[in-house]
Amino acid sequence: MADRLTAGSPPPPSPPATTPMRRRATALPVRVAGLLLRRALLMAALLGLVFATVELLPGDAATATSVRGESAADLARRRELLGLDRPVLERLWDWMTGLPTGDLGTSARGEPVAALLGGPLPNTLLLGGIALLLTTVLSVALGCWAASRPGGVLDRAVSGTATALLALPEFVIAVALVLVLSLWAGWLPAVTITGADGGLASWQMLILPVLALTIPQTGWNTRIVRAALADEARAPHVEAAVLDGLSPYRVLTRHLLPGALPAITAGLATSTGMLLGGAVVVETIFNHPGVGSVLAGAVGDRDSPVVAAIIALTGAVITGVLLLADLVRDVATGGDAVAGGGG
Amino acid sequence: MDLSRREVLLGGGGLTAAVLLAACGADDSGGSTAGRPSGQPAKPRRGGILRVGALGRAGAITRDPHGTQANESDYLIISLVYDTLTVPGAKSNTVARLATKWEPSADLKTWRFTLAPGAKFHDGSPVTAEDVVYSLRRLRNTPAGASRLPGIRADDITADGTGTVVLVSADANAELPLLTRLTTFVVPKGTADAAIDKAPGTGPFKLDWFRGGNARLVRNDSWYGGEVHLDAIEVKIFESPQAMANALLSGQLDLASNVGALAARTAKGRPGIQTLRRPNDMAMPIAMRTADGPFADPRVREALRLAVDREAMVRQVLSGYGTVANDILGTGDPAYARDIPQRTRDLTKARQLLQQAGFDTARTYELYTTEDIAGLAESATLFATQVREAGVRIKVVKQESGTFWDKTWLNAHLYTTYWGTNDSVVFFAGKTMVSGSGQNETAWKDPAFDEAYRDAIGTADAAERTRLLRKLQEIQHQRSGYLLWGMADGIDLAKSTVRGLPTLPGYGRVRLEKTWLTG
Numbered sequence: 049m050a051d052r053l054t055a056g057s058p059p060p061p062s063p064p065a066t067t068p069m070r071r072r073a074t075a076l077p078v079r080v081a082g083l084l085l086r087r088a089l090l091m092a093a094l095l096g097l098v099f100a101t102v103e104l105l106p107g108d109a110a111t112a113t114s115v116r117g118e119s120a121a122d123l124a125r126r127r128e129l130l131g132l133d134r135p136v137l138e139r140l141w142d143w144m145t146g147l148p149t150g151d152l153g154t155s156a157r158g159e160p161v162a163a164l165l166g167g168p169l170p171n172t173l174l175l176g177g178i179a180l181l182l183t184t185v186l187s188v189a190l191g192c193w194a195a196s197r198p199g200g201v202l203d204r205a206v207s208g209t210a211t212a213l214l215a216l217p218e219f220v221i222a223v224a225l226v227l228v229l230s231l232w233a234g235w236l237p238a239v240t241i242t243g244a245d246g247g248l249a250s251w252q253m254l255i256l257p258v259l260a261l262t263i264p265q266t267g268w269n270t271r272i273v274r275a276a277l278a279d280e281a282r283a284p285h286v287e288a289a290v291l292d293g294l295s296p297y298r299v300l301t302r303h304l305l306p307g308a309l310p311a312i313t314a315g316l317a318t319s320t321g322m323l324l325g326g327a328v329v330v331e332t333i334f335n336h337p338g339v340g341s342v343l344a345g346a347v348g349d350r351d352s353p354v355v356a357a358i359i360a361l362t363g364a365v366i367t368g369v370l371l372l373a374d375l376v377r378d379v380a381t382g383g384d385a386v387a388g389g390g391g
Numbered sequence: 392m393d394l395s396r397r398e399v400l401l402g403g404g405g406l407t408a409a410v411l412l413a414a415c416g417a418d419d420s421g422g423s424t425a426g427r428p429s430g431q432p433a434k435p436r437r438g439g440i441l442r443v444g445a446l447g448r449a450g451a452i453t454r455d456p457h458g459t460q461a462n463e464s465d466y467l468i469i470s471l472v473y474d475t476l477t478v479p480g481a482k483s484n485t486v487a488r489l490a491t492k493w494e495p496s497a498d499l500k501t502w503r504f505t506l507a508p509g510a511k512f513h514d515g516s517p518v519t520a521e522d523v524v525y526s527l528r529r530l531r532n533t534p535a536g537a538s539r540l541p542g543i544r545a546d547d548i549t550a551d552g553t554g555t556v557v558l559v560s561a562d563a564n565a566e567l568p569l570l571t572r573l574t575t576f577v578v579p580k581g582t583a584d585a586a587i588d589k590a591p592g593t594g595p596f597k598l599d600w601f602r603g604g605n606a607r608l609v610r611n612d613s614w615y616g617g618e619v620h621l622d623a624i625e626v627k628i629f630e631s632p633q634a635m636a637n638a639l640l641s642g643q644l645d646l647a648s649n650v651g652a653l654a655a656r657t658a659k660g661r662p663g664i665q666t667l668r669r670p671n672d673m674a675m676p677i678a679m680r681t682a683d684g685p686f687a688d689p690r691v692r693e694a695l696r697l698a699v700d701r702e703a704m705v706r707q708v709l710s711g712y713g714t715v716a717n718d719i720l721g722t723g724d725p726a727y728a729r730d731i732p733q734r735t736r737d738l739t740k741a742r743q744l745l746q747q748a749g750f751d752t753a754r755t756y757e758l759y760t761t762e763d764i765a766g767l768a769e770s771a772t773l774f775a776t777q778v779r780e781a782g783v784r785i786k787v788v789k790q791e792s793g794t795f796w797d798k799t800w801l802n803a804h805l806y807t808t809y810w811g812t813n814d815s816v817v818f819f820a821g822k823t824m825v826s827g828s829g830q831n832e833t834a835w836k837d838p839a840f841d842e843a844y845r846d847a848i849g850t851a852d853a854a855e856r857t858r859l860l861r862k863l864q865e866i867q868h869q870r871s872g873y874l875l876w877g878m879a880d881g882i883d884l885a886k887s888t889v890r891g892l893p894t895l896p897g898y899g900r901v902r903l904e905k906t907w908l909t910g
Contacts, residue, residue, distance in 0.1 A: 107793020113451075114796070115459060115535055119829075122534055157451060167603050168449060230641045238641035239634050241627055244600040244607065335627075335634040337449065337603055344630075345450035350793070354450065 076378070080371070087367045092144065094363065095356050099140045102352040108132050109156035109350045130156060143353055147360070153353030155346070161357045165339060167246050169361060172331070172338030176323045178254065179261035180369075183323075184316055186266045191273025191312075192300060198278065207274060213267030218326040222260035222333040229256065239335040246337075257334045261326050265319045272315035276308035283307060310377040317373035324362050435891060439908035440623045443467070443646045444635040447628040452604045454588035456576035457530045463649060463900075464628040468606045470901040471624060472513075473576035473592035474616075476504055476523070476556075477568055479899045484725060484814045485568045488616070489518065489577055489593060490556070499563040499851060504556045504571070510615040512579055513591040513598075520550035525580040527556070538829070539574050563849040565856060566817050573812075573898050595619045595904035604628035620891070620907035639884050640664070645908070646892070647884040649900055651765055652712040655882045665887045670714060671723035672881030672896035675770050675809045677758070681872040682834035684804040685756060689870045694744040696874050697737045698781035699774060705877040708770045712882055716875040719864045720823070721816035723896050726857055728864040741781040755784040759806040761795035766879065771807050774876075801832060808832055811897045813878065816860055820844045824871060833872020840866045 110127040127133050131142075143153045152161035194206035230238040240253040248254065277300075280286060286303045294302075331340035339358050346354035447462030456473050460466040477493075480486030490504040510518040528545040530536060536545075547559040560567055578590040588601070595616060596608035608624045627644065629635035636654035639647040640661065647654065655666045679686035679695065686692055701715040716722055717733050745752065760771035768789055775785040790799060799806050812818055822828055825844050826836040843866060847859040867873070881896050888909045893902045 106791050107797060111793045111797045113461075126534075155450065157453075164450065226637055231637065234641065237643055238637040239629075239643060241638070241643060242603060242605055244602060246602045332631050333634060335629050335631070335638065341630045342449050345448040348792075349450065351450070 080375075083371065083374075084367075087371075091360065091363050091367070095144065095360060096140055098356045098359055099136055099143075099352050102347075102350055102355060103136045105347075105350055107350055109352070112348060112350045113156050139352070143356065152357040152360075155354050156349045156351040161353050164342065164354060165357060165361065168337055168339045168342050169358075171336060172324070172327050172340065172362075173365065175254065175257055175261065175331070175336060175338060176320070176327055179258050179265065179323050180316070180320060182258060182262045183265045183269055183319060186262065187269030187273050187316075188312065190266070190270045191277060192305075194270070194274050195277040195281070195304070196296060196300070198281070203274075206270065210267040210270040210274075214264050214271065215267075216264055217329075218260050218264060219329045219333060221263050222256070222330050225256050225260055226333065240337065241335075242337055253334075253336075257327075257330050257336050260330045260333070261323050264326070265323060268322075269312075269315050269319060273308070273312050276311035276315075277304050279311075280304045280307040306380065309380045313373040313376045317370045320369040321366050324366065433890065433909070435618075435620045435905070435907040436909060437618075437620050437907070438622050439620075440625060441621050441646060441889065441903065441906060441908065442625045442627065442644045443648055443903070444627045444629050444638055444644045444650070445648045446630070446632065446635070447604055448630055449604060449628070452628075454601065455584075456578060456587070456590075456592075457526070457533050457574065459535065462604065462628065464604055464626055466898070467648065467901045467903075468598075468601070468608070468626050469576060470594070470898075471596040471608050471903060472594045472598050473578065474510075474594045475573065475575045475577075476571040477575075478902065479572055479814060479895050479897070481895060482725060484723075485572055489523070490571070493568050495565070495567070495851070497851075499565050499567075499849060500560050502558045502560070502567050503551065504558070504568075506554050506556065507615045508554070510593055511613060512593055513611060514579075516579065516591075518577065518593055519553045519580070520556045521553075522580045523556045523577050524548050524550045525582075526577045527558075527575055529578075529582075530574060530576075540570055543570070565848050565851060566815075569815060569818065596624055599623070614904075616904065619904055621903075624903060636884065639886075645886045645889050649881055650884050651882055652710040652880075653765070654884060655712060656710055658884050663887050665885050665889075667883040667885060667892055667894070668712060669881035669883070669894055669896045669900060671813045671878050673764065673809060673811055673879040674716070674720055674722070674813050674875060675708075675764075675767055675807060675877075675879065676720065677771075677774060677874040677876070678803075678806050678808050678832045679872045679874065680804045680834050682836070685750065685754075686804055686872070688748040688750070690744040690748040691750050692870070692872065692874070694741040694748070694750070694781065695778060695783065696734055697741040697744070698778040698783065699874060699876050700736050700777050701734075701876045703777070704770060704773060707773055708766045709877065709879050713877050713879045716877045717868060718871070718873055718875045719816070719867050720810070720819035720873060720875055721813060722875075722878050723814035724816045726816055726860045728861045728868075731861075731865060731868050734868075738781050745782065750783075752782045752784070755786050756805060757788050757803075758785045759788050759790055759795065759799045759803045761790050761792050761799075761807075763792050763795075764809055767807050767809060770876070801830070801834075813896055814899075816864060817844075817848060820863055820867075821848070824867065835872045837866060837870070840871075 108127070109130055110123050110132055114123060131139055146153060150162065152165070155161055155164055190206050190210070194203040197203050226238050229236045236255055237250070237253050240257070241249045243249045281304060286299065289299050289303045327338060328340035328343060330336065331338045332344070339362070343355065343358050346358070445464035445467045447464035451461040453460055453462070453465050456469045460469065474489040476488060476490040477485045478488045489507055489510060491507045493502055493504045495502050506518060506520060506523065512518060527540070527548045531540050531543065531545045531548065542560040542562055542564060543558055549557050551557050558567065577593060578587070582590040595611055595614045596619070597611050599607040599609045605628055606626045608626070610619045610622055629638070632651045632654055635644070635647045635650050636657055638644045640658060658664050658666060679692050681687055696718055705711065705713045705715055715733070717731060719728065719731070721727060758771050758775060760768045762768045771787045775787050778785055800808065821844065823830050823832050824835055824840060826841050840863065843859055843863040847856050847863055850856045850859060881900055883892065883900065885892060889906065890909060891906045893900050895902065
């Protein structure tokens, strides 16, 4: 997603929590509203870009969904039916003005886009949500574990493994997981199969796709957690706490983690976009019925309304997560993030 | 693979040889007999649930039996729930289904189809000629209707009593029943467009539920077509053949339909898995423009046909899952002329012919291709390498699918194409080779060929027509614009407990009504 609020890695060293300055120039709700407005404008620009890009691709929705032997007259008629004979700006405007009423437009094959995404989107969000949760738990745990013995064998092992994992693309991990855990060992189902209610036939079908998404993101976030904790450990108040003889656990939970929280949240928020992007690939490999396959098909069909709707909906989710992350930073740093950190 | 392009092959229907005239009540002779090593004519066991994977994309799902079925999964579900008048066969390429027999008038223009006695919709109501007329007219009035039922207007479809449907063709057509094989699904008279997904069918299975491209079908105990063995079929939609193969190998499926050569190679040697090869499934000919340009001289086309190494093409492009072909399209037709000598590689003769024709070997020629189906672009690349040995320089240009079909197809001097209906010589002749045919891919005009074609489809006598069809194939072999190096097999993977699987190519792969499971 181009729509990104927080900076990626490396996380900027956060100001010590004990900063005396507590600047609250404007009320929080006002700043949040302003931020959302900026997000919305950015999203509108992005959606315009989506329409323009699809327009620039060779062919259009009429030719892409045509059948062999369809005559030029048939094509022209379908082009008119789909509204493709109108200028792209006009089509974009029509589509955008339908959004507030919940109308996501009609696909190139004549289906309402909202109905087309009604089943797949929740499936993708479920997959991405579980993966984000698992990434959070694993990376914080591993990061803390590594930070507990700075420079030790354990620290180097965790950091090294994390670096190796974050370099692996999701599809490599996904293929390896299927091969080992499903085809060789036979422990887990290789693909997702849905039942009469559109839900997964069994919860085990989530394990492999979630792992394929979680592993590289955990590698990434473990590095961030570890680095943030190291930065924080050098802060005077933490050194003071250690010298006071507090237990390592107490130092970690009371002094290190709260200070490192803004950086950790920023890292995890950035992962949301990567998780949803990775879901497109992972869904294909595991036949997970999410928006990934719909998106791939829609690009092939030059189906602007479908592509734009997927971008808008996932974009909204990512914006929500980023906003949440900023609020966390805001609370932790005392008001700097939302006012100053926005982009 | 771009499924939307293949739909046409279905829509085309086509005409064909080998539908014998008098009372063609040919019994079901194909499609659902074998699929098993012979020697054990085991008695089919009743019961069991077959889990089938089929290819399809979530964005292209359709429930309309007369719509554009871009997804193989949708076509599979529709063909199990609804019946067509006739279906593809093995010994004869058209065999009975909802119509038990069909007879032409003396001029071969009026055809009378008799409906199966006792055929009933899943809601219990009997099938009448009115239902069939309604369905065929609905099909004819779709955007692709004119190419699905060529030569027949909606008004030319009428009922005669409750049990007979009459089709009148504008031209004499001895092969008309071929048109009724693949898309003539019958729904009750008066079914509204909005309720088409709830229309009861007459087929061997009833729809239990459908959701997001997946479906569960249960046995129709009162099917007029004979005993159905399976209790139920569960169809699962797959976007990628690789995921489908994995599902089969890990035991989540019993049958992976049309999964392809790559998956067959992966599954090789795995216990409990059978690979089913359905020959003559896909043709990927190279089209050489005959009307003008560098390949207009028949000697040049002949030279290219002699320069290609057919065995190597089949081995490398199709991983060996295919057969060598002889530049005649419609290889699965019972009337296909196997006795025409197989053309083989002869580089010396190829160079001679090029020289005689004054072919400019200093130039580089462009061969256009697209990646719609597995192996197509690879076939272009290997072909270019092979003909280099005869002194012809070819540069392969890969195009995005939309551009290819919009701009290149029917126009370029040299390009790859592909067809999925390969059991009829007449189908290709009428659709792609007769002068002025709508999809004349090589812009071919050959008076002798046109005459042979018209004579063949206007001849009622079977023996005489076979002779005429042979003449038609000889001309094609000698000088058409096609270079057909080989035919790809259709490949299914199944658990070894599945019996009675389809053996026919193309759309024959959906014939699961005689399939059964061992204990």
